[in-house]
Amino acid sequence: MNLIANENFPLETTLLLRNVGYDVLAIVADFSGISDEEVMELAIETKRLILTFDRDYGDLIFRKNMNQKRESFTHVLKKCRHLVNYLK
Numbered sequence: 044m045n046l047i048a049n050e051n052f053p054l055e056t057t058l059l060l061r062n063v064g065y066d067v068l069a070i071v072a073d074f075s076g077i078s079d080e081e082v083m084e085l086a087i088e089t090k091r092l093i094l095t096f097d098r099d100y101g102d103l104i105f106r107k108n109m110n111q112k113r114e115s116f117t118h119v120l121k122k123c124r125h126l127v128n129y130l131k
Contacts, residue, residue, distance in 0.1 A: 044065060044066070045066045045067075045089065045091040046060065046065055046066065046067045046068070046092050046093075047068045047082060047085060047091045047092070047093050047094065048067050048070060048094045048095075049070050050075070051096045051097060052069075052071075052094045052096065054069060054071055054072065057094075066091075067094075068089070079097065079099065079103055082095075
C-alpha cells in the first residue's frame with residue numbers, strides 16, 4: 044500500500060511504517076510547505092492514500108471535484124484494515 048503522511052502526521056510513525064514495509068512519502072521531509080490541494084494532487088498522481096489529522100480533506104474532495112478520481116470508499120477501507128490494526 045502506498046501512502047502519504049501529511050505534515051501533521053508524526054514522523055516517528057511514518058518511519059515505523061517504512062520499517063515494516065509500507066511505501067510512505069513524508070510531506071514534512073519530502074515536500075515541506077505544500078498546500079493541501081498539492082498534497083491531494085500528489086496522492087492522486089501517485090495513487091497513494093493520505094494519512095492526516097486534517098478534517099478539511101473531505102471538503103477539499105468535493106470543493107475541487109476530486110471525488111471522481113478517488114477509489115471507492117469500501118475498497119479503501121479494505122486496504123487500510125491491516126494498517127489500522129498495526130497502528131493500534
